[in-house]
Amino acid sequence: MKYITLFLVIIGLSSCEWIGNAPSFGDDFVTYTIRQGRHEVDNNLNTPFTSSSMHFQAVFDSSCVYRNAVPENQNDINKLYGFSDCSSGHQSNSARFGWNWREGALRIYAYVYVNGTRQEKELGTVELNEPASFKIAVRDNSYLFTFRGMETVMPRHCTGGVGVSYKLLPYFGGDEPAPQDVRIKIRNL
Numbered sequence: 551m552k553y554i555t556l557f558l559v560i561i562g563l564s565s566c567e568w569i570g571n572a573p574s575f576g577d578d579f580v581t582y583t584i585r586q587g588r589h590e591v592d593n594n595l596n597t598p599f600t601s602s603s604m605h606f607q608a609v610f611d612s613s614c615v616y617r618n619a620v621p622e623n624q625n626d627i628n629k630l631y632g633f634s635d636c637s638s639g640h641q642s643n644s645a646r647f648g649w650n651w652r653e654g655a656l657r658i659y660a661y662v663y664v665n666g667t668r669q670e671k672e673l674g675t676v677e678l679n680e681p682a683s684f685k686i687a688v689r690d691n692s693y694l695f696t697f698r699g700m701e702t703v704m705p706r707h708c709t710g711g712v713g714v715s716y717k718l719l720p721y722f723g724g725d726e727p728a729p730q731d732v733r734i735k736i737r738n739l
Contacts, residue, residue, distance in 0.1 A: 610656050632717075641666070691706050
């Protein structure tokens, strides 16, 4: 009986497929790819989020250096990682980090929706191919974004826990889709 169970486990494991994005196995980051002409990552799944904070590292590579077809769209903020909030959709209430490539640098933003109104604030820049740490913590009526050891407070619509919420994965745009394949590596801490 023990051998049959072991055999079934081995067969089961060999036939499993990853749900969502698979780890790269060279490290413990997950590589998210947004294909040219698309906005969302491959295998986008908005999994439930129940915590009062999100702490992660991200690595941007040279695929994140881009030029939009419409020059003013270069100011559009792409989305990195975050969560919906207040038991509502993410374009009503959410908190996440954003980014864009502008003026020769990869710029990072605090990016929130508060009762349907978008607000953002530039936080600094990151180097390509270097891990950077990010944290969003829920406070009663605010979010505390931490980037490069600096804390930035952004408004929040509700108080208490996040309610029925989900993770928000990388997204390219604004108006334009990704002009080339874009890869971002993320590791939850």
